[in-house]
Amino acid sequence: MRETTPSPKVQDLAAIGGVDAVREVPSDSATEPQAADLATVWQEVSSGIRRRIQPELFETWFRRAALVSLGENSVAIAVQNAFARDWLERYHRAVIEESVREALGDAFSVELRIDPELALPAREAEAPSREEADRATPAALVQQGPATGGASLGQVAGSLVHGSDVGLNAKYTFENFVVGPCNRFAHAASVGAAESPGAAYNPLFLHGNVGLGKTHLLQSLCFSLLDNWEGVRILYLSCETFINHFIGALENGNIEAFRNKYRNVDVLVVDDIHLLANKERTQEEFFHTFNTLYNAGKQNVLSSDSPPKDIPTLQERLVSRFKWGLVTELEMPCYETRVAILKRKSRQRGRELPDDVAGLLAERIDNNIRELEGAITKLFGYSDLSGQPVTADLARTALRDVFSARRGGPTIDNIVSVVTEEFGVKLSDLQSRRRTAAIAFPRQIAMYLARKITRHSLEEVGGHFGGRDHSTVLYAVTKITALIERDPETAELISGLLERLGERPL
Ligand code: ADP
Ligand code: MG
16 A cells, blocks of 8 residues: 555645745745745754664654754754753754754754744654554554654654644544445545545545544544555644634734645545534635645545535535535444444443344434444443343343433334224324224324324424324323323333333333
C-alpha cells in the first residue's frame, strides 16, 4: 500500500500556500513565508541537527521544535516552553547554528523562541524507525498530541495537526467496524479514501442518523492514514470547532493564521458538517477552505446527519461540491449485523454474550448502535453487581427502561394485528363508528396499548382508529387502566397481548 499512497509533496504544499500568498500575503513580506516553506526548510535543518546529536536527544528536544520565521539573514526556531528554550540555548545552540548555516548559508543567525501553540508540521518522514513493539497505538500517541509527551510522537508515521480538537478513540478502527449490508458501501468508501486520499472519493461524504458509525468510520480513516502514510498531516475536528475557531479568528483578527492552519493539511476531516446550517459566514469560509484543499488534490472527508441537499440553508455551491465525490449513507444495521456488533463489543470487553441474549438485545434495540453498546454496559454492570450470570431474563430486568423507552418498538399496526386476532374483529371494525361492546372494547384496548407502548400522541392514536379525537382516546386509556386495576381477567388479557408484542407483561 505504501507504494500507492501519495507522499506529501513540497510543491503541493506550496500550491496550497500559494493561493493565500497571491491573495492575502503582501509580496514583500519576506519574514512571513508560507508555512509550507518553513516546514521544508525546517526539515533540512532538523535533519542536520539529527546527524549531529544522539537520537534520544533529538527526540527529546527537537521533535516538537519548528521553524517559525525565515528572514533574509535570520531564522527563528520555536520550542514549546521556556525550559526547552533555555536548555537548547545552553547545550545545543552550536549544533543548531551549524545546521541552519549548512542549510541556508553562513550569514544566518538563530533566534530561539517559545510557542506553546506549536503546530506540528510534516516532519516525521525521516524519523528513525523503531521496532514495532515500540509503537504504541497511534491513538495513544495522537491523544498525547503535540501539546504533551512530544518525544514519543516520533514513533507515529504521521500526525494529527495541532488543533484537531479531539484525540482519536483507539477503538474506532476499521478492524473494529462490523460490516453489513447497511454500511458496506460507506465502509468501502472510507477504506478507499484512506488508501488513495485525494483520488476517487473526494470529497467523501458520509451521512446517516446518530449512532450509526459515522464518527467511527471517520476516525478509522484517520488511523489508517496515520499508519500508512509517513508524515501525513490530518486535521480532524468537529464542525463546531471549525465554527468556533473561525469566529475566534474573526474576533482576534488573525484570520491569516486560521487559513494557514486549515489549508495546509493533506486531509481535512470534519465531523457533523450539518452544523453549518444557518452559519452563513462560516459556510463561506468553509467553501474556500474546501476549494483550496480540493484544488491542491487534498482529501476532504465530511459527515452529516442528512444528505447535502437536506442541510438547512446550506449554500447551493456547497451542496453541489459535497456531491462531487462520493455521498454515501449509513443505515441502521440489520438484525444479523446488530448481533455481530453486540458479540464484537462484548468480546472487546473480554466477555462473551450468550446467543439468546445477543438476539434479544438486537431485536429490541434497532435504531442506534450507541444504544446497543449502552445496553451491554448496563447488562454486564448489573450482572457483576448482582452476581448473576448474563441471561435473557437478567437482560429483561436490567434493561427494562431501555426496552420500554426505545423507539423502533411495536407499531400501531402491530398492535392492531394482535388485537384483531385476539378478538376476531377486523381493522375496519376498529375504525368504524360502531359502538357495540364487541367492537368498542377491542378498540379501547388497542388505543390503550398504542398509548402505552408507542410514542404516538392521543390525537395520532385517534387518527388510526377512524379519526377519533383525543378525548375519546383519553377515555379509552382511563377506562382500561381502571379495569386492569380491579379486574384480574382484563389484566391477564393485557399482559398476554403485551407479551405477544414483545413487551414486558404488566
Ligand atoms: P455517529 O457518529 O454516526 O453518531 P458513532 O460513530 O459515534 O455514530 O457510533 C456510535 C457507536 O456505535 C460507536 O461506539 C461505534 O463504535 C459503534 N458502531 C457504529 N457502527 C458500528 C459498526 N458497524 N461496527 C462496530 N461498532 C459500530
Ligand atoms: Mg458522530
